[in-house]
Amino acid sequence: MGKPAKKPRKGxxxxxxxxxxxxxxxxxxEIFRRVRSTYGPRVIEVDDGFGxxxxxxxDRGLFSRNYRNPVLVACTDGVGTKLKLAxxxxxxxxxxxxxxxxxxxxxxxMGAEPLFFLDYIATGRKDLDVLxxxxxxxxxxxxxxxxxLLGGETAEMPGFYPPGExxxxxxxxxxxxxxxxxxxxxxxxxDVILGLESSGLHSNGFSLVRKILARKKWxxxxxxxxxxxxxxxQLLTPTQIYARPVASALQVYNKPGAVAGIANITGxxxxxxxxxxxxxxxxxxxxxxxxxxxxxxSMLQKAGKxxxxxxxxxxxxxxxxxxxxxxxxVDAIADRLEKFSHKGLPRVKTHVIGRIxxxxxxxxxx
Amino acid sequence: MGKPAKKPRKGxxxxxxxxxxxxxxxxxxEIFRRVRSTYGPRVIEVDDGFGxxxxxxxDRGLFSRNYRNPVLVACTDGVGTKLKLAxxxxxxxxxxxxxxxxxxxxxxxMGAEPLFFLDYIATGRKDLDVLxxxxxxxxxxxxxxxxxLLGGETAEMPGFYPPGExxxxxxxxxxxxxxxxxxxxxxxxxDVILGLESSGLHSNGFSLVRKILARKKWxxxxxxxxxxxxxxxQLLTPTQIYARPVASALQVYNKPGAVAGIANITGxxxxxxxxxxxxxxxxxxxxxxxxxxxxxxSMLQKAGKxxxxxxxxxxxxxxxxxxxxxxxxVDAIADRLEKFSHKGLPRVKTHVIGRIxxxxxxxxxx
Numbered sequence: 144m145g146k147p148a149k150k151p152r153k154g155x156x157x158x159x160x161x162x163x164x165x166x167x168x169x170x171x172x173e174i175f176r177r178v179r180s181t182y183g184p185r186v187i188e189v190d191d192g193f194g195x196x197x198x199x200x201x202d203r204g205l206f207s208r209n210y211r212n213p214v215l216v217a218c219t220d221g222v223g224t225k226l227k228l229a230x231x232x233x234x235x236x237x238x239x240x241x242x243x244x245x246x247x248x249x250x251x252x253m254g255a256e257p258l259f260f261l262d263y264i265a266t267g268r269k270d271l272d273v274l275x276x277x278x279x280x281x282x283x284x285x286x287x288x289x290x291x292l293l294g295g296e297t298a299e300m301p302g303f304y305p306p307g308e309x310x311x312x313x314x315x316x317x318x319x320x321x322x323x324x325x326x327x328x329x330x331x332x333x334d335v336i337l338g339l340e341s342s343g344l345h346s347n348g349f350s351l352v353r354k355i356l357a358r359k360k361w362x363x364x365x366x367x368x369x370x371x372x373x374x375x376x377q378l379l380t381p382t383q384i385y386a387r388p389v390a391s392a393l394q395v396y397n398k399p400g401a402v403a404g405i406a407n408i409t410g411x412x413x414x415x416x417x418x419x420x421x422x423x424x425x426x427x428x429x430x431x432x433x434x435x436x437x438x439x440x441s442m443l444q445k446a447g448k449x450x451x452x453x454x455x456x457x458x459x460x461x462x463x464x465x466x467x468x469x470x471x472x473v474d475a476i477a478d479r480l481e482k483f484s485h486k487g488l489p490r491v492k493t494h495v496i497g498r499i500x501x502x503x504x505x506x507x508x509x
Numbered sequence: 510m511g512k513p514a515k516k517p518r519k520g521x522x523x524x525x526x527x528x529x530x531x532x533x534x535x536x537x538x539e540i541f542r543r544v545r546s547t548y549g550p551r552v553i554e555v556d557d558g559f560g561x562x563x564x565x566x567x568d569r570g571l572f573s574r575n576y577r578n579p580v581l582v583a584c585t586d587g588v589g590t591k592l593k594l595a596x597x598x599x600x601x602x603x604x605x606x607x608x609x610x611x612x613x614x615x616x617x618x619m620g621a622e623p624l625f626f627l628d629y630i631a632t633g634r635k636d637l638d639v640l641x642x643x644x645x646x647x648x649x650x651x652x653x654x655x656x657x658l659l660g661g662e663t664a665e666m667p668g669f670y671p672p673g674e675x676x677x678x679x680x681x682x683x684x685x686x687x688x689x690x691x692x693x694x695x696x697x698x699x700d701v702i703l704g705l706e707s708s709g710l711h712s713n714g715f716s717l718v719r720k721i722l723a724r725k726k727w728x729x730x731x732x733x734x735x736x737x738x739x740x741x742x743q744l745l746t747p748t749q750i751y752a753r754p755v756a757s758a759l760q761v762y763n764k765p766g767a768v769a770g771i772a773n774i775t776g777x778x779x780x781x782x783x784x785x786x787x788x789x790x791x792x793x794x795x796x797x798x799x800x801x802x803x804x805x806x807s808m809l810q811k812a813g814k815x816x817x818x819x820x821x822x823x824x825x826x827x828x829x830x831x832x833x834x835x836x837x838x839v840d841a842i843a844d845r846l847e848k849f850s851h852k853g854l855p856r857v858k859t860h861v862i863g864r865i866x867x868x869x870x871x872x873x874x875x
Contacts, residue, residue: 153522179795186689187580187690189619189690189692192618192619192692192785193583193615193619193772193773193785194583194584194615194616194618194619194621194683195582195583195614196580196581196582196619197578197581197583198578198580198581198687199565199578199579199580199581199582200578212565214553214562214563214564214565214566215562215563215564215565215581215625215682216560216561216562216563217560217561217563217625217627217628217659217660217680217682218559218560218561218630218660219627219628219660219662219665219680220662220664221629221631221659221662221664221666223666224666224667224669226669227668227669249560250559251559252558252559252560253558253559253560253562255560259581259583260868261583261584261585261680262585263585263587263652263678263680264588265587265678294583294584294585295585296585296586296587296678298587298589298678299716300587300589300590300676300716301716302590302593302621302716302719303592303593303676304589308684310666310669310676312629312631312664312678314583314585314627314629314680316558316581316583319562321553324553324555324562326555328556329652348687350665350666350667350668353668377830392567398827404828407559407561410594419557419558419559423518430838449526449692454622454763464738479867493575
């Protein structure tokens with residue numbers, strides 16, 4: 144083997160092939176400072192380690208005091224074609240929040256407390272002006288969810304993505320006591336369905352949104368009086384992360400059955416997601432007059448001439464998460480959710496939007 | 510709200526926008542059968558749950574008997590531009606193995622035992638002929654690694670990926686006893702570097718490979734006498750998963766220090782990865798004559814006129830993983846690794862490829 148190569152070199156190098164390690168290193172340093180701000184005492188830091196370390200702290204008793212029989216809950220999701228709007232607007236600081244929200248809101252449905260999160264970003268060429276706000280959004284999402292950003296991969300894949308474009312996926316791990324795993328088994332006729340307001344479209348239905356926009360030739364930059372912002376800003380509103388308020392509600396009402404089931408209203412809307420927690424002999428009756436969906440939904444429905452039921456199978460219609468509970472608990476739970484506040488986290492509003500009755504594991508819209 | 514819509518509908522539906530739920534459902538059913546074959550007794554099955562559940566079994570004592578103070582190790586990675594070769598060859602059944610390997614081999618470097626894995630696949634349109642072999646590869650990788658495929662997301666993102674193309678990323682969770690976390694701190698001058706043979710290029714350096722192929726106008730379909738297979742088949746050889754043999758070696762030699770450090774030779778090759786486990790006062794001297802890299806490396810070097818040192822910074826050069834150990838343990842560890850066998854898993858060959866000496870946290874090629 145010879146000495147380290149001298150420049151200029153005639154042969155191909157990895158940099159020639161589009162992979163830039165200097166930018167990579169700068170990115171890692173810049174990002175690391177922000178990422179570190181999400182660490183709690185359970186994160187074990189390793190310089191340049193091959194993996195992220197998260198202690199379950201059995202010896203210190205902190206974890207084993209709360210969890211006699213801990214079950215890990217793992218979720219993964221991406222942001223979908225909402226990313227195309229971020230590309231079009233050159234606004235990359237919120238889709239990271241969406242990415243965290245998609246996984247974390249799913250794990251809440253199992254009754255879990257988020258522990259940590261990892262992100263995977265793939266891009267054609269590492270561009271700090273894109274990647275720094277992008278990862279900044281992931282950091283913000285982890286703060287809103289109260290979990291550590293334990294690791295991530297930023298893959299440079301020349302020829303895979305056009306300049307300034309990327310895909311992002313997230314992976315969240317939470318924990319729940321085995322006896323408290325929420326599976327909806329305790330849901331019974333007479334239970335009440337409490338809806339937690341969404342912050343807008345969240346991260347689903349964007350393929351249809353983009354189709355409608357294209358058909359109407361609407362511009363993302365146009366100001367919309369009903370939103371008080373541009374169309375693009377409205378559509379890009381980050382997904383509400385329900386982890387902290389829901390944990391707060393579950394903490395107080397943690398007798399098994401006080402909260403009988405939670406469903407994240409994600410791809411498939413009310414129609415597909417609520418049945419995921421219903422026992423085979425129950426159906427959910429939703430009173431669609433119980434709340435007013437934000438104007439973005441009626442605007443899209445009208446513009447796309449979308450069938451009303453289809454709307455509830457694609458979009459969240461203003462309700463991002465539902466909790467099923469016996470009537471005697473609903474006021475207290477709603478109160479707990481609405482009163483919960485945390486720095487930087489939008490407050491959650493709730494509505495009683497329906498009830499459970501004997502039926503066939505389906506959603507009935509009234 | 511009206512009744513369910515009758516066909517034909519004039520308005521836009523989600524299917525019009527390129528998202529096909531029927532295909533999705535069929536895919537989920539088909540895949541689930543295979544995925545289930547990776548489950549061990551710690552996986553808690555939930556029908557259509559919002560997350561995957563993995564019990565830490567504190568109550569049954571199985572886990573707490575082995576782990577007094579368990580630390581979770583989390584890794585994420587993709588397959589990079591090796592995917593472009595899979596697309597070009599229409600061969601999708603092995604890159605899933607690569608995807609598992611990338612995360613699992615990383616966590617071994619921390620001394621961890623893999624517990625479970627999740628995959629994220631993004632594609633333009635769900636095509637069962639592509640997705641079934643793709644996920645089949647992930648299942649095979651999880652079996653080779655001895656971990657459960659606990660969940661996954663297959664995102665249909667119309668307009669993001671050309672037909673038949675996709676990106677895939679993986680997330681792996683492992684566990685290690687806190688005292689046994691491998692950080693390389695115990696590495697000292699005089700220690701021996703044991704190299705574990707790779708199965709080929711593994712999943713790094715493919716941007717450069719593709720550049721070389723393009724420059725030489727080589728076809729993936731051409732038969733190469735030195736490989737006894739086509740060029741494309743050789744390049745697509747899946748990454749060796751070292752989890753089971755390495756766990757076997759660590760199990761026997763689990764006194765702290767018997768194995769002082771493990772490095773996965775991934776992006777950045779020997780030059781960047783070995784220093785990640787070196788103490789600041791040690792350097793690694795690699796005797797490049799100690800083994801013969803498979804012909805694919807010399808072929809690429811010659812064709813791309815790639816500088817010799819650059820080769821060791823881009824490729825694994827036939828050594829996919831290195832273990833650092835005091836000389837007195839090396840024969841026994843090598844023996845354990847080479848004798849380990851498991852159904853369907855290629856045997857691992859080893860070479861003593863270098864030693865540790867006082868120096869500056871770098872790799873010296875001799």
